[in-house]
Amino acid sequence: MNKPFTNQAHGTRRIRTPGMLSAEVERDLVRAWQNHGDRRARDRLLRAFTPLAISVARRFNRGAREPDPDLVQQANIGLMKAADRFDPARDIRFSTYAVWWVRAEVQAYARANISVVRRPNSAKARAAVSRIAALDAEISADPGVDPGDVTGRLADALGVDREKALELRAQVTGTDQSLNMPTLEEGGEERIALLVDPDTLDKSAPVERLETEALRRVLVEVLATLPDREREIIVATQVADPPATLEGLGAIYGVSKERIRQLRERAFERLKLALAKRGMDRNYFG
Secondary structure (H helix, E strand, C coil), rough: CCCEEEHHHCCCCCCCCCCCCHHHHHHHHHHHHHEEEHHHHHHHHHHHHHHHHHHHHCCCCCCCCCCCCCHHHHHHHHHHHHHHHHHCHHHHHHHHHHHHHHHHHHHHHHHHCCCCCCCCHHHHHHHHHHHHHHHHHHHHHHHCCHHHHHHHHHHHHHHHCCCHHHHHHHHHHHHCCCCEECCCCCCCCCCHHHHHHHHCCCCHHHCCCHHHHHHHHHHHHHCCCCCCCHHHHHHHHHCCCCCCCHHHHHHCCCCCCHHHHHHHHHHHHHHHHHHHHCCCCCCHHH
């Protein structure tokens, strides 16, 4: 945070880092940039706090010898935003203010790029990310915690059911796996070779016949729930061959073509509701 780094060879003594700025110089540079657009002042400010940006980026890239250049770039973007928004009149150091912007930029980038698949970025998804991290840390610190209870505790914290909590956890913590990876068997094929082309699946004739008969029975049942005139209009326009025209039905019932159309649309709505109650929607019909 723009403080001298500890020199391990001298115990706890802190050595002043070259380029470190005093509080007054920080404020002068910020004013020069914000009030006069002095890029050299801004660049000097950013250079002084580059170690802060790298330090934050490194925390999100643990285990690597060097911090991810993309994370460092996002950290620098956070520094620039801080330079634009910092109020020199406030009695705080620039590093205290800048570290929030740096961390926010790096966190947002890391969350958005956790997978090649775009992950949800809603408020609920962000809350899930934070809660999952806290739970994982708690489990690591306490071996007595039952890992099987993580989903339940996450569901309670987010106010969702267990199924939704499990889905959110998979979305925010799941890792990408290449389809070109071999299967577990020795000398096994690549995973992509095991994917089934749905166009090549052939249903047997008896199965198709049973499904068609079951669907026909359901349609007869829901049609029977319609008022007589609406049912007759649906049958005449959707089932009869050739189908009746709206003008022809209007002449039969003594109403306008538009009225017949309205009755047909209302009948469709009744049918959709009746089918939905049976667990069927438009996707059921392919």
